[in-house]
Amino acid sequence: xxxxxxxxxxxxxxxxxxxxxxxxxxxxxxxxxxxxxxxxxxxxxxxxxxxxxxxxxxxxxxxxxxxxxxxxxxxxxxxxxxxxxxxxxxxxxxxxxxxxxxxxxxxxxxxxxxxxxxxxxxxxxxxxxxxxxxxxxxxxxxxxxxxxxxxxxxxxxxxxxxxxxxxxxxxxxxxxxxxxxxxxxxxxxxxxxxxxxxxxxxxxxxxxxxxxxxxxxxxxxxxxxxxxxxxxxxxxxxxxxxxxxxxxxxxxxxxxxxxxxxxxxxxxxxxxxxxxxxxxxxxxxxxxxxxxxxxxxxxxxxxxxxxxxxxxxxxxxxxxxxxxxxxxxxxxxxxxxxxxxxxxxxxxxxxxxxxxxxxxxxxxxxxxxxxxxxxxxxxxxxxxxxxxxxxxxxxxxxxxxxxxxxxxxxxxxxxxxxxxxxxxxxxxxxxxxxxxxxxxxxxxxxxxxxxxxxxxxxxxxxxxxxxxxxxxxxxxxxxxxxxxxxxxxxxxxxxxxxxxxxxxxxxx
Amino acid sequence: xxxxxxxxxxxxxxxxxxxxxxxxxxxxxxxxxxxxxxxxxxxxxxxxxxxxxxxxxxxxxxxxxxxxxxxxxxxxxxxxxxxxxxxxxxxxxxxxxxxxxxxxxxxxxxxxxxxxxxxxxxxxxxxxxxxxxxxxxxxxxxxxxxxxxxxxxxxxxxxxxxxxxxxxxxxxxxxxxxxxxxxxxxxxxxxxxxxxxxxxxxxxxxxxxxxxxxxxxxxxxxxxxxxxxxxxxxxxxxxxxxxxxxxxxxxxxxxxxxxxxxxxxxxxxxxxxxxxxxxxxxxxxxxxxxxxxxxxxxxxxxxxxxxxxxxxxxxxxx
Numbered sequence: 001x002x003x004x005x006x007x008x009x010x011x012x013x014x015x016x017x018x019x020x021x022x023x024x025x026x027x028x029x030x031x032x033x034x035x036x037x038x039x040x041x042x043x044x045x046x047x048x049x050x051x052x053x054x055x056x057x058x059x060x061x062x063x064x065x066x067x068x069x070x071x072x073x074x075x076x077x078x079x080x081x082x083x084x085x086x087x088x089x090x091x092x093x094x095x096x097x098x099x100x101x102x103x104x105x106x107x108x109x110x111x112x113x114x115x116x117x118x119x120x121x122x123x124x125x126x127x128x129x130x131x132x133x134x135x136x137x138x139x140x141x142x143x144x145x146x147x148x149x150x151x152x153x154x155x156x157x158x159x160x161x162x163x164x165x166x167x168x169x170x171x172x173x174x175x176x177x178x179x180x181x182x183x184x185x186x187x188x189x190x191x192x193x194x195x196x197x198x199x200x201x202x203x204x205x206x207x208x209x210x211x212x213x214x215x216x217x218x219x220x221x222x223x224x225x226x227x228x229x230x231x232x233x234x235x236x237x238x239x240x241x242x243x244x245x246x247x248x249x250x251x252x253x254x255x256x257x258x259x260x261x262x263x264x265x266x267x268x269x270x271x272x273x274x275x276x277x278x279x280x281x282x283x284x285x286x287x288x289x290x291x292x293x294x295x296x297x298x299x300x301x302x303x304x305x306x307x308x309x310x311x312x313x314x315x316x317x318x319x320x321x322x323x324x325x326x327x328x329x330x331x332x333x334x335x336x337x338x339x340x341x342x343x344x345x346x347x348x349x350x351x352x353x354x355x356x357x358x359x360x361x362x363x364x365x366x367x368x369x370x371x372x373x374x375x376x377x378x379x380x381x382x383x384x385x386x387x388x389x390x391x392x393x394x395x396x397x398x399x400x401x402x403x404x405x406x407x408x409x410x411x412x413x414x415x416x417x418x419x420x421x422x423x424x425x426x427x428x429x430x431x432x433x434x435x436x437x438x439x440x441x442x443x444x445x446x447x448x449x450x451x452x453x454x455x456x457x458x459x460x461x462x463x464x465x466x467x468x469x470x471x472x473x474x475x476x477x478x479x480x481x482x483x484x485x486x487x488x489x490x491x492x493x494x495x496x497x498x499x500x501x502x503x504x505x506x507x508x
Numbered sequence: 509x510x511x512x513x514x515x516x517x518x519x520x521x522x523x524x525x526x527x528x529x530x531x532x533x534x535x536x537x538x539x540x541x542x543x544x545x546x547x548x549x550x551x552x553x554x555x556x557x558x559x560x561x562x563x564x565x566x567x568x569x570x571x572x573x574x575x576x577x578x579x580x581x582x583x584x585x586x587x588x589x590x591x592x593x594x595x596x597x598x599x600x601x602x603x604x605x606x607x608x609x610x611x612x613x614x615x616x617x618x619x620x621x622x623x624x625x626x627x628x629x630x631x632x633x634x635x636x637x638x639x640x641x642x643x644x645x646x647x648x649x650x651x652x653x654x655x656x657x658x659x660x661x662x663x664x665x666x667x668x669x670x671x672x673x674x675x676x677x678x679x680x681x682x683x684x685x686x687x688x689x690x691x692x693x694x695x696x697x698x699x700x701x702x703x704x705x706x707x708x709x710x711x712x713x714x715x716x717x718x719x720x721x722x723x724x725x726x727x728x729x730x731x732x733x734x735x736x737x738x739x740x741x742x743x744x745x746x747x748x749x750x751x752x753x754x755x756x757x758x759x760x761x762x763x764x765x766x767x768x769x770x771x772x773x774x775x776x777x778x779x780x781x782x783x784x785x786x787x788x789x790x791x792x793x794x795x796x797x798x799x800x801x802x803x804x805x806x807x808x809x810x811x812x813x814x815x816x817x818x819x820x821x822x823x824x825x826x
Contacts (some may be wrong), residue, residue: 086787093552114553188545208676267673268524271680276638388553457613460788471772476673490571497566501549504557 009129016262040075046088047080047102047153048382056415057153064402069460074395076100088387092116096310097387099396103451105141105458112144113457113502118386118393119147120400126279127401135445137379138421141452151400154413155381155421156298157444158224159365160191164315166213166293173197184362188231188257188369191294192214197266198293209266211273216267216294218258219474221280224296226466227341227378228254232369237454243461243506244495246469246488247481252369255480257369259473267476283308296366298380301395302435303417303485304360306343324349333383344414348432355436365444369377375447380420419445458498462491535685545794556793561798562692572781574772580778582689584756587696591752592745595700599707613708621700621807628765631695637680637765641699653677684765685774691773698757703748711737711742715824742821746813753809757802778802 046155049057061078071076075166079098081087088101103111111117124130133138136289142150162184171181177197185191195215204210205247229236234250237243247249262270277291278284281304284291288309298368305312314325328346337345347355356362365375384394384400402408406422410429417434419441430439444450453459469487474480478486509517517546521528546563548556567573602613617629634641646652657672666672675684714737723734738745760779763769770777782802786795 089552089787089790110790111553115549116553268676268680270684272637272676275636275640275680275683335689342661458789464784464788468773471770475772476770477685501557505554 015038018124035074040069040073041392043074043076043100043392043395043399044098044102044118045076045078045102045396046084046098047078048082048084048104049102050080050082052432053416056340056412059415060403060408060412061399063408064399068402072395072398074398076399088418089116090326092387092389095389097390097493098390100388100399101385103383103385105150108142108146108150108383109453109455110386111387112147112149116388117149118197118388118390119149120151120386120397121148123394123397124151124401127397129295129401129404133404133423134421134449135379135423137445137450137452140199141379141381142383142454144455148384150383151360151404153384153403154416154418155378155379155445156300156418157379157441157450158296159300159363159377159440159444159458161297161301161368162183162296162362162364163203163287163290163360164293164361164362166290170198170200170293185367185460187371188367191367192257192260193319195294195467196264201269209269211265211269214265214270214273214292216261217270217274217292218261219470220274220277220286220295221297224378225258225470226463227451228258228349228460230378230449231366231373231376232257233373235451236466237456239455242454244488244491246333246383246462246491247464252480254369255470255484256429258470261481262474262476263464265405272352277474280304281308299419299435299438299441300417301361301363302416302437304342304432305359308338312360313355313358315358317358321350321358321372323425331440340415341395343434344432347414347434347436352436354437363440365440373449375444376451377444377447379445379450379452381452421445456495457502458491458495461494514826539796542796543813545793546800548793549791551790551797553790553791559793563794564684564801566794567801572776575773576776576778576781578700579689579774579776580757580759581779583693583696583759584753587693588749588752588756590693590702591703592748594697595703596707596738596741596745598700599711600710600733601706603711616704617701620699622802624761625765627695627698628762630650631691631698631762632766633684635691637683640681642681643678648789651677666777675692675759683771685771688767688771688774689715692766695762695766703752706744706748707741712743725787733804743823744823746817750810753813754806757809758805761798 005448014174033405045061047057057080058078061076065075079157084101085103088103130260133139134142134152137496138152140156142148142152166292167181174194174197175192179190179193179197185194197212198213198215202210202212215344228238228246229245229251231332232254233252234245234248234254236245238245244400251506257354265273273291276290277286283289285304285308287295287297287301288305302313305367314322315327323492325346328337328342334337334340341447365377365380368374384403386396391413403412404422406420406426410420410426414429414433415493419425419438420429425442435441454462456462465487469483471476472483477483538809545556547558547560549559549562550556575638598616602609602616606612624629634640634804637643653676654674655677656775658675660666663669672686675686682689718736718740719732722736727735758779759777760783763775763777764780767775780800780804785791785798
């Protein structure tokens with residue numbers, strides 16, 4: 001048989017197949033995300049959120065595009081992404097930044113010192129957004145050297161969450177320790193005594209301690225442990241003198257408090273205990289499993305509880321409320337309601353005070369270490385900034401101002417389960433927020449002892465150095481004084497060098 | 509050059525021009541610029557400011573530079589020989605003519621197909637102190653209790669906070685500064701499948717007549733391995749050694765995912781510190797200086813490997 005015959009058809013067949021493949025991709029393949037508008041200014045908005053938080057922000061973006069954006073000829077193109085700080089950094093350096101970037105609060109001053117952000121003062125003033133519109137702690141954190149560089153998308157304050165069930169179970173132990181289970185800790189010393197009374201430690205067959213329940217662990221989750229000094233009355237960076245205070249006697253005292261937990265619970269036992277914890281956003285979160293009775297957290301905790309351990313929000317609920325709850329669950333099952341809207345609807349139907357009674361968890365301001373200190377709370381936030389070189393700063397700010405409108409901000413913060421950064425909070429927001437304790441978070445953010453990220457241009461380095469020092473302390477590798485002296489020495493030199501180099505650039 | 513030669517040359521250049529342009533624009537230019545930036549204070553967001561050799565001098569005084577260099581060196585010095593020995597050993601076993609040989613080969617190779625993020629997550633659970641498979645096996649085997657280091661503390665004259673604390677067995681692997689690095693090294697051995705395949709190819713290439721000659725000379729199994737197999741696959745071992753040196757000095761992803769460099773920077777690798785300087789602290793000039801030092805270290809180690817190879821690498825036909 002002649003083999004040249006099939007070869008004769010080989011080339012045309014391959015060519016036809018290739019052309020068909022190309023035609024298929026052109027007809028049915030993916031389309032570029034081209035905005036459905038041609039007569040509007042396109043504002044590029046990059047945001048770090050993914051999952052639910054991203055889709056909730058998408059709703060705000062859609063609302064803007066359908067209302068204000070439509071009237072003013074602006075269309076916001078929203079892009080949710082990971083590693084937003086790197087992408088914003090590289091695009092800004094390359095001269096093609098987005099019009100709006102949703103950075104972390106830790107980057108505002110860092111980027112501002114490097115002239116990478118557009119000052120927003122004029123634009124904010126023209127929209128009536130002034131200092132008095134915000135809570136002082138948040139306005140301060142958005143400004144640097146007298147200029148406004150960011151506004152807020154969602155903020156947080158933090159305090160102590162406690163497990164009411166464990167308190168009830170350990171009531172006798174609390175009483176034996178001379179504590180009243182009905183009177184929550186008012187000082188750090190009392191909180192330590194509470195923690196000790198709630199610890200459940202068993203001996204293994206080999207005679208080692210195995211922690212079953214820990215009353216409190218400073219390193220769980222440890223996200224804000226660098227700010228512990230504030231509970232002892234000292235800040236990391238003294239903005240008045242421009243000096244770091246990492247080895248300030250009160251800071252060392254704060255670190256001694258952290259180390260005392262490692263010594264009391266035992267490093268190895270605590271290591272084994274903590275390794276059994278799941279991730280924060282999992283059902284194995286130690287607060288949700290009851291492994292840790294008290295944790296420092298932000299207002300989003302209520303959201304995670306509802307999604308991961310809903311029974312913690314349905315403790316001792318009377319039959320009529322159970323019925324309402326089941327009715328809402330039925331609406332979710334039939335597709336009439338999203339699970340997110342269910343939470344908001346439940347909050348709208350059941351007053352916050354009543355909902356608190358159904359929670360098997362509670363929330364109070366973190367007990368202070370020093371007399372006279374009250375409502376000390378770290379207040380962080382997610383920012384909206386306009387990077388230097390953005391193509392449409394005015395149009396971008398229209399969207400930022402829209403997000404900062406009280407009704408929009410409260411809607412977004414309710415969906416994200418966070419408090420509001422604005423000076424005024426509506427009654428509706430405080431009563432119908434999915435977190436029944438939101439009024440306390442709001443009060444904490446208003447406190448004169450509320451504080452934000454230290455306003456120092458090298459904060460990411462200082463933060464990492466603090467984290468390292470605290471790990472050395474927690475792991476008993478160094479005495480608190482030694483670890484903090486080392487950190488102070490290194491970071492003082494680093495900051496001095498940073499200022500020298502900025503000085504050489506003509507910027508102090 | 510004739511007109512035709514010139515035309516051929518031009519055509520050739522035109523065909524490889526995409527690569528040439530790509531190489532110049534995306535490799536050579538960034539490399540040259542990074543050398544320049546290593547002598548500058550540069551954040552990406554401001555124009556570079558010439559600081560001379562300051563970045564290099566600061567590196568010499570930087571505790572973290574030395575710490576990460578030490579950590580990376582420790583990892584490379586243990587993981588590399590361990591990986592070589594295990595992969596050669598496995599290749600020798602898989603080279604035996606036994607039933608199900610291809611199944612075993614596939615099983616050994618499979619882990620190297622798992623993405624690094626997935627394998628890291630898997631190993632985080634294996635090393636979990638409370639729920640981990642490894643500690644369950646150790647407990648089952650009766651490996652429990654405490655290891656005291658009093659003799660070592662005494663020998664080294666360590667006191668107070670400097671003393672080495674007792675280690676509870678089974679240990680909390682990734683949560684203990686002393687066991688986190690050994691854990692990462694153990695995990696690195698899991699991915700030797702690639703190297704095993706290369707060794708297997710090398711083993712298949714060993715001429716049968718050499719084994720026959722060794723048999724006639726009365727060589728036992730060890731002597732055959734020592735005098736025939738290993739010398740004959742020494743070029744393959746050398747290739748894996750050089751690639752291993754380069755790879756282990758660039759370790760990043762597993763530690764970044766599994767430990768974040770902790771506890772207390774016990775697994776903080778050189779490339780992680782470089783990355784932090786570049787993208788978190790915005791010190792691109794400093795990070796560039798680190799990259800050039802890293803290149804220098806790799807070059808020196810590779811040169812040493814090449815120099816030593818004259819003594820132990822045997823090429824067929826030479």
